[in-house]
Amino acid sequence: MSxxxxxxxxxPFKSxxxxxxxxxxxSTGLFDSGGAPGMVSVGLVLVCKGKIKKSEEFFVRPxxxxxxxxxxxxxxTQKQAEHHPAFCEQWPKILPWIKGRLLACHNASFDWLLIVDHIARYNAVAARPAGVFCCQRAAQPWAQAKEIPCSTRGPSLDKLSEYLGLENLRHAQANKHGALVDAKQTANxxxxxxQF
Structure with missing residues (x-):
């Protein structure tokens, strides 16, 4: 490819x-006939000039x-999740991370919708980000040109990481999908x- x-x-990445x-x-699962799943954690990674500056994870009782x-x-586990702080307790700590900044999610159609649902559900202060960027959708044309396997949503985080030769941070977490580890993987x- 030229x-x-x-x-x-x-x-989209270069911009x-x-x-x-x-x-x-x-989360506790997927969106279904019962509505949005419960949120159990939010991972946040601040990227400045191509480098991870800081990161944090907030656990939420679903x-x-x-x-x-x-x-x-x-x-x-359900027992662990029951002891997490309520969303209303955690949101004031999460809000300064995202207010006025561009948010990047690997799968924005899930992560951002879950956040929006919880803001409305708990009548919390609006997030007001500068915008929301979906890494999975933005990478899809390039991934297809490179013959990286894609679902209808685009390439998975694992497939992108593998193709790019990036360390899979989940391996150190027994291949668990933690919000912070996945946010860091997406940032990488x-x-x-x-850089391409």
């Missing part, structure tokens, strides 16, 4: 501001019970794609 075509396909926050969430499948994925992918 440099010109690479630049064209990766322009990102010098500072943005990568966000990932873990409003719905943890499904067995979700617990296997994120390693959080975005930073690497910005």
């Amino acid at each position: 440099l010109e075509l690479t630049n064209q396909l990766l322009w 990102l501001p010098d500072e943005y926050v990568v966000v990932d969430t873990e 409003h719905r019970p943890m499904t067995d499948e979700a617990s296997k994925i994120n390693g959080i 992918v975005i930073i690497r794609l910005q």
Whole structure:
């Protein structure tokens, strides 16, 4: 693939501001007929000029019970989740991270919608980010050109990391999908794609 075509396909990454926050969430399951799943954690990574500046994870007590499948994925049990602080306690700590900044999520159609649901559900202060960037969707044309396997949403975080030769941070977590480890992995992918 020519440099010109690479630049064209990766322009969304190359157009990102010098500072943005990568966000990932873990939940009790998926959106279903009962509405949004419960949030169990939020991982936040501040990226400045292509480097991770700081990161933090906030655990949240969910409003719905943890499904067995979700617990296997994120390693959080229902009993553990019941002892997390309420969303209303954690939101004032999360808000300064995201207010006025561009938010980047690997799968924004899940993570951002879950955050929006919880803001409305608990009548919390609006987030007002500068915008929301979906890494998975933005990477899809480039990934398809590189023949990286993609779902209908785009390439998975694991497939992108593998192709880019990035360390899979989940391996140190027994392959669990933690919000902070996934936010860091997403940040590493975005930073690497910005460098092409």
